[in-house]
Amino acid sequence: xxxxxxxxxxxxxxxxxxxxxxxxxxxxxxxxxxxxxxxxxxxxxxxxxxxxxxxxxxxxxxxxxxxxxxxxxxxxxxxxxxxxxxxxxxxxxxxxxxxxxxxxxxxxxxxxxxxxxxxxxxxxxxxxxxxxxxxxxxxxxxxxxxxxxxxxxxxxxxxxxxxxxxxxxxxxxxxxxxxxxxxxxxxxxxxxxxxxxxxxxxxxxxxxxxxxxxxxxxxxxxxxxxxxxxxxxxxxxxxxxxxxxxxxxxxxxxxxxxxxxxxxxxxxxxxxxxxxxxxxxxxxxxxxxxxxxxxxxxxxxxxxxxxxxxxxxxxxxxxxxxxxxxxxxxxxxxxxxxxxxxxxxxxxxxxxxxxxxxxxxxxxxxxxxxxxxxxxxxxxxxxxxxxxxxxxxxxxxxxxxxxxxxxxxxxxxxxxxxxxxxxxxxxxxxxxxxxxxxxxxxxxxxxxxxxxxxxxxxxxxxxxxxxxxxxxxxxxxxxxxxxxxxxxxxxxxxxxxxxxxxxxxxxxxxxxxxxxxxxxxxxxxxxxxxxxxxxxxxxxxxxx
RNA sequence: GCGCUUGUAGCUCAGUUGGAUAGAGCGCAGCCCUGCGGAGGCUGAGGCCGUGGGUUCGAGCCCCGCCAAGCGCGCCA
Numbered sequence: 001x002x003x004x005x006x007x008x009x010x011x012x013x014x015x016x017x018x019x020x021x022x023x024x025x026x027x028x029x030x031x032x033x034x035x036x037x038x039x040x041x042x043x044x045x046x047x048x049x050x051x052x053x054x055x056x057x058x059x060x061x062x063x064x065x066x067x068x069x070x071x072x073x074x075x076x077x078x079x080x081x082x083x084x085x086x087x088x089x090x091x092x093x094x095x096x097x098x099x100x101x102x103x104x105x106x107x108x109x110x111x112x113x114x115x116x117x118x119x120x121x122x123x124x125x126x127x128x129x130x131x132x133x134x135x136x137x138x139x140x141x142x143x144x145x146x147x148x149x150x151x152x153x154x155x156x157x158x159x160x161x162x163x164x165x166x167x168x169x170x171x172x173x174x175x176x177x178x179x180x181x182x183x184x185x186x187x188x189x190x191x192x193x194x195x196x197x198x199x200x201x202x203x204x205x206x207x208x209x210x211x212x213x214x215x216x217x218x219x220x221x222x223x224x225x226x227x228x229x230x231x232x233x234x235x236x237x238x239x240x241x242x243x244x245x246x247x248x249x250x251x252x253x254x255x256x257x258x259x260x261x262x263x264x265x266x267x268x269x270x271x272x273x274x275x276x277x278x279x280x281x282x283x284x285x286x287x288x289x290x291x292x293x294x295x296x297x298x299x300x301x302x303x304x305x306x307x308x309x310x311x312x313x314x315x316x317x318x319x320x321x322x323x324x325x326x327x328x329x330x331x332x333x334x335x336x337x338x339x340x341x342x343x344x345x346x347x348x349x350x351x352x353x354x355x356x357x358x359x360x361x362x363x364x365x366x367x368x369x370x371x372x373x374x375x376x377x378x379x380x381x382x383x384x385x386x387x388x389x390x391x392x393x394x395x396x397x398x399x400x401x402x403x404x405x406x407x408x409x410x411x412x413x414x415x416x417x418x419x420x421x422x423x424x425x426x427x428x429x430x431x432x433x434x435x436x437x438x439x440x441x442x443x444x445x446x447x448x449x450x451x452x453x454x455x456x457x458x459x460x461x462x463x464x465x466x467x468x469x470x471x472x473x474x475x476x477x478x479x480x481x482x483x484x485x486x487x488x489x490x491x492x493x494x495x496x497x498x499x500x501x502x503x504x505x506x507x508x509x510x511x512x513x514x515x516x517x518x519x520x521x522x523x524x525x526x527x528x529x530x531x532x533x534x535x536x537x538x539x540x541x542x543x544x
Numbered sequence: 545g546c547g548c549u550u551g552u553a554g555c556u557c558a559g560u561u562g563g564a565u566a567g568a569g570c571g572c573a574g575c576c577c578u579g580c581g582g583a584g585g586c587u588g589a590g591g592c593c594g595u596g597g598g599u600u601c602g603a604g605c606c607c608c609g610c611c612a613a614g615c616g617c618g619c620c621a
Contacts, residue, residue, distance in 0.1 A: 026560085026561095026563080027560085028563095028564075029559095029564085029565090029566090029567080030564070030565075032564095033564070037563090037564085039562095039563050039564090039602095042563070042601075042602080043563095045601075046600090046601075052601080075564080076564090077563095077564080077601080077602090078563095078601090079563080079564070122621065124621095159621070162620085162621070163620060163621075164620065164621055165621095167620090189620085278619085279619085280619050281619095282619095291546080291547075291617080292617080294619095295618085295619045296619095297619085298619040299619060300619080302619085304618095304619065304620085304621090305620080305621050306621095330615090331548085331549075331614075331615045331616080332615060332616070332621090333615095333616085333621080334547085334548050334549075334615065334616055335547075335548075335615085335616040335617060336616090336621095337548080338547085338548090358548075358549070358615090360549065360550080360614075360615080361614065361615070363614085398556095401556095401557080401558085401569095402556090402557070402558095403557090403558080405548095405549055405550070406549085406550060406551095406557075407549080407550065407613085407614055407615090408556080408557085409556075411555095411556085414555090414556085414570090422569080422570080423568090423569060423570090425583055426569085426583075426584090428583090429581085429583050429584080430584095432581075432583090433580085433581060433583095433584085436580070436581055437580050437581090438580095439580090440580045440581095441580080444580095473560090474560095476560095477560050478560095480560085480561095481560070483560090485557095485558080486558090486560075488558095489557095489558060489559095489568075492568070492569075493568085496568090499584055499585070500584090500585065500586090502580085502584075502585085503576095503582095503584065503585040503586085504585080506579065506580070507580060508580050509580095522580095543581085544581095544583075
């Protein structure tokens with residue numbers, strides 16, 4: 001509409017014909033500036049050579065009146081402010097109720113195939129809190145993208161082969177042997193955590209000493225498999241408690257079993273991206289502008305994880321034909337981003353189609369003491385312990401509320417004592433309160449059927465509607481920027497506006513028609529708040 | 545040394561492509577319950593947006609330098 005008006009103005013000769021920058025509609029922070037605003041006249045002023053304010057006035061003249069808009073005014077130094085009409089706002093309540101739990105959906109994705117790969121932790125031990133952050137981030141992002149109209153696949157890449165896995169198997173076998181009094185040491189580069197002792201006890205009790213009687217390579221293979229399954233199962237349990245689920249668990253080993261890894265290596269070889277140096281095979285990334293080359297096949301003939309990563313991404317783009325791939329990695333993998341993009345390019349894929357989101361570290365504090373997160377030291381805080389302490393919803397909220405690229409301190413003491421006063425409960429309480437009102441009305445035999453929303457005219461009512469209408473825009477912002485944390489702030493805002501409305505406005509009164517209208521508003525609020533919570537993977541409790 | 549990320553209120557953090565008076569939660573100081581859940585509402589104090597330059601009508605946001613913190617720079621993942 002704004003673009004139309006600018007064109008009309010230019011056509012009429014009142015405004016010089018110049019290239020108009022992308023229309024920029026903003027939401028002013030000061031309510032006196034209306035619901036929407038544009039600074040287009042300020043941007044045009046220089047090229048056009050007219051004062052911004054007069055440009056604004058000219059454009060305003062060419063904006064047709066419409067039922068949505070109460071006013072369109074030019075404001076100094078050169079803004080155009082749009083104010084929505086109360087009547088149109090009130091009418092949106094019916095639309096929200098009609099949309100139901102689809103409210104907030106948009107279609108910027110147009111059904112394109114997006115893969116979000118996240119967590120993908122080596123199955124060598126329990127998840128710690130840092131993994132929880134990646135899990136929540138990936139999970140929320142996936143939900144948001146799905147709401148934005150993308151066809152989303154959530155995927156966990158299971159590194160079930162390679163050096164770390166071999167180290168795990170040797171460690172586990174050692175713990176198993178110790179159960180029967182044998183002298184066996186966990187390798188120095190192995191996994192020393194106490195959980196392996198527990199698993200070993202369990203296996204010893206269940207399977208007896210039969211692994212002691214077979215040749216070591218066979219024992220390692222068999223008991224290793226059992227150990228991996230146990231770890232994976234624990235990981236799944238933890239993720240499940242956090243409300244994080246996956247569509248696909250992709251096995252690294254399968255890349256070798258299917259021969260894909262070899263095939264992709266052959267292709268890179270053929271196209272001159274590989275070279276033999278010092279007995280190993282290298283991917284020549286320096287030729288593509290990288291700082292250094294990288295080994296794909298070691299001197300002993302075994303492939304590095306980089307080799308399987310290459311095959312894995314070949315699979316993502318060529319075999320499964322994802323339009324876009326989003327990987328969520330921890331900050332400790334940040335150095336691999338550019339080489340991964342380089343190799344994607346070498347395979348003939350536009351590297352823009354791969355986005356790697358780096359999720360910064362979580363440091364844990366217990367009061368003054370900072371706990372380093374390391375999987376190999378014995379004493380770590382697991383994700384499970386965190387969930388036990390603060391609950392899944394609080395975990396999700398706190399992780400989801402922080403942007404991925406800022407490091408965060410998670411103070412366990414604080415998280416514990418914070419319980420009833422933290423934003424998680426504030427938001428959820430808003431939902432419970434709404435449910436309570438609806439229940440109260442129901443008990444009195446009042447339904448909102450036939451309610452006339454045009455009776456909604458007060459500031460608290462209209463402000464609540466305004467805030468509800470922001471959900472689709474918030475989804476769009478979060479989806480475009482791949483920043484799910486916007487949802488958390490929106491949730492808090494929405495709850496605030498509702499609580500404020502609730503405090504000033506009684507819903508169920510003697511005025512039958514007004515009661516119906518307000519019940520509609522509250523019911524719409526419930527729809528929007530529940531949807532927001534669900535997009536964040538949180539519960540929307542009816543009572544608490 | 546090089547690369548990536550971060551530096552905003554006492555604390556934890558937002559700030560959408562550069563826009564109007566920089567925000568929220570917690571904490572702090574006041575105030576508000578004849579009523580649908582007070583796990584609530586309202587008001588206030590608190591800021592050289594790390595620092596020094598630059599770009600322009602306009603910079604927390606863009607560019608360069610510097611300082612500080614985290615992570616990375618393996619034939620580990």
